[in-house]
Amino acid sequence: MMDDKQPPYVTKRLRYYNNQFLMEQDFIDEQTYHIDRQRSHDRLLHAPGIAEGLEVTRVDARTVSVTAGAAVDGLGRHLLLNTAQTIFFPEKGGTHLYMRFQEEQVDGSDSKQDVSGANRFLQKPDIFFSAEIDGSAAHVLLAEVITENGDIKSVETSHRVYAGVHLPGPMGGHVLRSIAKVDAEPPESGVSVSGNLQVMGALIPRAGNTASAGIQFPSNPGGGAADSAFIRYFADKGENAILRIGIDNDPEDTLSLWQGGDERLSIRDGGVTLKGHVSIEGGLAVKTPSLSVGGMHVVRAQDPLRIIRGSVREDKTIDAGSGFRINRGGTLTALPGVFEIEFDPVFEKPPTVIASRTFLPAGLDPKAENNWYTRVHDADTRTNALVMAVTSDRLIIKVGLADGKGAAMPFQFIAIGS
Structure with missing residues (x-):
């Protein structure tokens, strides 16, 4: 009896030879074999x-x-x-x-x-x-x-x-197919991959500052409308470029950096929150009139500030600090207790300077017997350091005794300016 039903699996195919007598079922079996191979291919390797x-x-x-x-x-x-x-x-x-x-x-x-x-x-x-x-x-x-x-x-x-490509593997494998949003303005199209995507080589998205460039995340993950997040790389002016990481629509949306099991940086409501220690190698420029740390107002200035601090020994050598040098050959420095400090680099305007006499010579252990305690006991508050003159490039300090006469003694200073 003729059987033209398609079986689930076909494991035989016709073998032809000369003078072979073929019946109706033989031709059906020939078709059945090729139909099975075509459908098996499309079922296993296509989506x-x-x-x-x-x-x-x-x-x-x-x-x-x-x-x-x-x-x-x-x-x-x-x-x-x-x-x-x-x-x-x-x-x-x-x-x-x-x-x-x-x-x-x-x-x-x-x-x-x-x-x-x-x-x-x-x-x-x-x-x-x-x-x-x-x-x-x-x-x-x-x-x-x-x-x-x-x-x-x-x-x-x-x-x-839409039909796609099926990649066989554990747990059913993965599917690569086209996706389209023809109702969107403008219409959108792309490629969908089920499961994780591992790229053996560079992942190179298109450059640009639009939703069709860079890496664009799914819209509105929490409902609502117009919520978006992206990473984009695009030209700004000439050869200058911008790498922009963004999240859009609501001020309450947060851009966050996560490290070591905690959120280290978050940007929300127009403000930036840092958690943990902050180390800055280089200058810190504050463009706003004020800067607060820990809720305390610490700086208020119209111009960027620069701070120099220094400790100077009685022999006119530098004990600590940088951004300055000591002039030993000037006319004023020949006077008792007079020190000339040159700023390097210079300030734009004369800085504000405070100075104070150091009673403990550099290198002495403050806990050693007859050092710190003796110095404090014998210290005379009338001996101090006086700021004689300040310009944008130098500072004159005179260190004096209780009787008002100058004497070479260690001192410390701080200069703040722009």
Whole structure:
């Protein structure tokens, strides 16, 4: 008895030789073998979905039109629609429009032959409305109609799935397919990858400062509208470029840097919060009139500030500090207790300077017997350091005794200016 059903697996194929006698079943087996190989390839190495055309539009309140096109279902079968069709929307039933494989026998045999029956198979897909069908390998979703009072108001195509490439692997493998948002302004298209994407080489997104360049994250993860996040690299002026990491729409949205199990930096409501120690190698420029640390107002200046601090020994050598040097050869420095400090680099304007006599000579242990305690006991508060003159490039300090006479003694100073 002839058997033209397609088995789930075909493991045999015909072997031809001269003078072979072939029967009807032999030709069926030949077709069955090639159909199995084609469907197995498409089922295992391709992802089901729309391959071409099959656009759905509203005709009137009760009908939609489907253009010619092709799709592949989850069983590897080709669904080919060679001409446009108009589909009636039933009063009862679902709002999802599906396509499925359908095959029927057509074209009867010649009446002069001793046998009768169809001599062709016609593969014409069935297109129908239904409630949403989940997880069916035999159905391809074309569209969903939006209704109002039971009539078709519009056609929604954002849920259409396009055919793709199936990459076999553990847990079902992964799928690479096209995605499209034709209803967006402007229309958007791209590629979707199921699972993680590992790139063996550089990942090079397109440069630019638009939503179609760089790395764009999914919109509105918490609902709402117009929420977006991105990483973009683009030219600013000439060869100057900007790498921009951003999050948009709401002031309460936070840009965060996470390290070591905690949030170290966050930008929110127009402010920046740093958590942990901050180390700055180089200058710190404060462009606002004030700077607060720990809630305390520490700086208020119209110009960027520069601070020099120094400790000077009685022999006119530097004990600590930088940004200055000591002039030993000037006329003033020959006077007792007079020190000339030269700023390097110079200030733009004369800085503000404070100075104080150091009673403990450099290098002495403050806890050693007869050093610190003796010095404090014998210290005379009338011996001090006096700022004699300040310019943008130098500072004159005189260190004196209790009787007002100058004497070479160690001192410390701080100069603050711009």
